[in-house]
Amino acid sequence: MASGRSNFSIRHQPGFTTVAVLCFALLYLPIVTLVVFAFNAGRSVAIWEGFSLRWFEAAWNNERVIEASIRSVQIASVAAVVATIAATMAALATTRTRPYRGLTFKYAFINQPLMIPEIVTAVALLIVFARIKVATGYSGLGYLIVAHTAFCIPFAYLPIRARLESMDLTLETAAADLYATPWKVFTRVTLPLLWPGIIAGLMLAFVISLDDVVITEFVKSGGQDTLPTYMLGQLRRLVTPEMNAISTVFLLISILIVTVFFFISRRST
Amino acid sequence: MPETPERNAIEVRGVSKVFGFGPDKVVALDDVHVAIRENEFFTLLGPSGCGKTTLLRLIAGFDFPTDGEILLHGQDIAPLPPHKRPVNTVFQSYALFPHLTVAKNISFGLEMLGRPKDEVDARVDEMLKLVRMEELRNRSTAQISGGQQQRVALARALAPQPKVLLLDEPLSALDYKLRKEMQIELKRLQHETGITFIFVTHDQEEALTMSARIAVMSAGNILQIGSPEAIYDRPAVRFVADFIGETNFLEGSIEERAAGGARVRISSGAVIDASVAEGFQPSGRVTVVVRPEHARLSAEGGQLAGRLSNIVYFGTDTHFHVELDGGGEFIVRRQNARDDRGTARIGDPVSIVIGAGAAQVLRD
Structure with a gap:
């Protein structure tokens, strides 16, 4: 880029720095505060009374926290895997054809959960699942898994589709030319090249499922709290640094996953 | 060996290819007839859009003719999918598998054919030697130069010993000097392997220097088939005289x-x-x-x-x-x-x- 003095520079606009600093402060200060008070020795989330790991210990010994965490991971694992498989198939189907009338509509159809307000989906699922619960008598985790799978699909779909679109189709032609059957073309060429996209989609779906509150809150039966809904329930009653401690661990896990995601996508480019 | 000195490797009989329907339809090939002899270096020459690459893709099986027959050693292969044709292609973009090493790229076809491992290994060694790439066998294909990628693409396509090798403008991405070198290299490879080469190019000089025979194409038709001398000295129609030289x-x-x-x-x-x-x-x-x-x-x-x-x-x-x-x-x-x-x-x-x-x- 040429950088002559006459060029427009956003940095020299009045107020730019102020706005930028303000945005970052609003984004990160609350999180920093939350993390700091996770280590508070007292019961307050606002008054510092010394350093302690007691709230982490409390959370670790809280059976309901552990139970909710395990449930969250169970739902997220199953939902992410199923959603990624579905998203991979959807991505293959929407990129391996010549563009046709209605393709954009199909993209929109697949990405529906990104566009319809979550609360609408949540209410709709609540009503439908309530009927099914009455009819079948089943009230297990299945409903949550199905719901999570559905809204995870577009998040898994996007990186996989991006990967497929940047893939040279001649490679598949070349494999077929070298005596690979359609199945071998897929397993020996398409899948290995698609792998970084699939991993990225899987992790994104996992994080999105782990994080969900609205749909889970509406769909869950009694005693099916996930970690986020458990935390929400606790905050309504009593706020202690235990919530800060749980959130801090949650944050660390997310950062870890995003970091892995970053390295995988960087290695593949 | 039966006494058939000029057996045809490929025979294209009345092949047409139409893309699209109605008012959008494009006739890429219009009732094309051509016979390519065994062990011949045959070139399809013409400007872009003349149908030469379409004809190559039909022979490879990447597209299917709208009409007509394609015979390989007398057998109609037009309905066969590409993985069932003993024909291999060197692509214009090389299309090397980026997730595999040089050696693994070369062995791909043989592995797909289910050849025993020691046969595959021996053949890969032989191919690496043929294209003078022995030292780079374990390199990733992203770490080698364009000319080296070209050689790997050739070795990969030659390794399964196809009946016919199809080359789709394989030299167009190389610089002038390397292109000249590869022209000679290709002639040597054709001579040493005895495989029928069908070479597609828009470069008349490339066609004249390398081919035993040339088919000059324009707008989905073959205008003239002949030796480089015949094409150059005795053009059949005005287009051929104008396009070549x-x-x-x-x-x-x-x-x-x-x-x-x-x-x-x-x-x-x-x-x-x-x-x-x-x-x-x-x-x-x-x-x-x-x-x-x-x-x-x-x-x-x-x-x-x-x-x-x-x-x-x-x-x-x-x-x-x-x-x-x-x-x-x-x-x-x-x-x-x-x-x-x-x-x-x-x-x-x-x-x-x-x-x-x-x-x-x-x-x-």
């Missing part, structure tokens, strides 16, 4: 017909004896073509007269542009010799002598 075109009308030739009066009034392509009965207005190197300049006594308008020096030869009396331009090419610089100056009146048999009357 440089040519002078003279408009005129038939004065008199003779056996295998005609006397043509060109627009400036001069009269030229020209040969006529076989099976062509010219009448009325015709075009006469003369290659620039088949004519020479002289002070007087030539068939055409004019004034020297430009002299262009090319190192190996010099082009003399002559403004003809009565209109039109004519180019004469002369090979440069060390002690013969010539004394012609721009503006000099000159006479052009057309060599015997050099002028030809062509069909449009």
Whole structure:
């Protein structure tokens, strides 16, 4: 880029720095505060009374926290895997054809959960699942898994589709030319090249499922709290640094996953 | 071996390919017939969009003909998918598998054919040696140069010992020097392996230097099939003369017909004896073509007269542009010799002598 003095520079606009600093402060200060008070020795989330790991210990010994965490991971694992498989198939189907009338509509159809307000989906699922619960008598985790799978699909779909679109189709032609059957073309060429996209989609779906509150809150039966809904329930009653401690661990896990995601996508480019 | 000295490796019979429907339909190939002999270096030559790559893709099985048959050693392969055809392709973009090493790229076809491991290993070694890439066998294909990628693509396509090797403009991504080297390399590989090569290019020089025979294509049709000499010296139609090499075109009308030739009066009034392509009965207005190197300049006594308008020096030869009396331009090419610089100056009146048999009357 040429950088002559006459060029427009956003940095020299009045107020730019102020706005930028303000945005970052609003984004990160609350999180920093939350993390700091996770280590508070007292019961307050606002008054510092010394350093302690007691709230982490409390959370670790809280059976309901552990139970909710395990449930969250169970739902997220199953939902992410199923959603990624579905998203991979959807991505293959929407990129391996010549563009046709209605393709954009199909993209929109697949990405529906990104566009319809979550609360609408949540209410709709609540009503439908309530009927099914009455009819079948089943009230297990299945409903949550199905719901999570559905809204995870577009998040898994996007990186996989991006990967497929940047893939040279001649490679598949070349494999077929070298005596690979359609199945071998897929397993020996398409899948290995698609792998970084699939991993990225899987992790994104996992994080999105782990994080969900609205749909889970509406769909869950009694005693099916996930970690986020458990935390929400606790905050309504009593706020202690235990919530800060749980959130801090949650944050660390997310950062870890995003970091892995970053390295995988960087290695593949 | 049965005594069939000129068995056909590939026979294309009445093949047409139409893309799209209704008003959007494009006829990429229009009733094409061609027979390619065994162990031949055969080139499909033509401008982009002439259908040469489509024909190659039909032979490889990446597309299926709308009409017609494609025979491989006498057997119709048109309905077979690509993985069932003993035909391999070198792609314009090489299409090397980026997640596999050089050696794994080369062994891919053999592994897909289910060959035993020691046979695969031996063949990969042989191929690496053939294309002189032994040291780079464990490299990733992203870590090697364009010329090396080209060699890997060749080795990969040759490794399964296909009946026919298809090459889709494989040299177009290389720089001039490397391209020249690879032209010779390809000829050597064809000679050493004895595999039939079908080479697609838009580069006439590449076609002339490498091929045993050339098919010149335009707008979905094959216009002429013949040896490089035949294509260059005896073009069948005006397009071929124009597309391959440089040519002078003279408009005129038939004065008199003779056996295998005609006397043509060109627009400036001069009269030229020209040969006529076989099976062509010219009448009325015709075009006469003369290659620039088949004519020479002289002070007087030539068939055409004019004034020297430009002299262009090319190192190996010099082009003399002559403004003809009565209109039109004519180019004469002369090979440069060390002690013969010539004394012609721009503006000099000159006479052009057309060599015997050099002028030809062509069909449009």
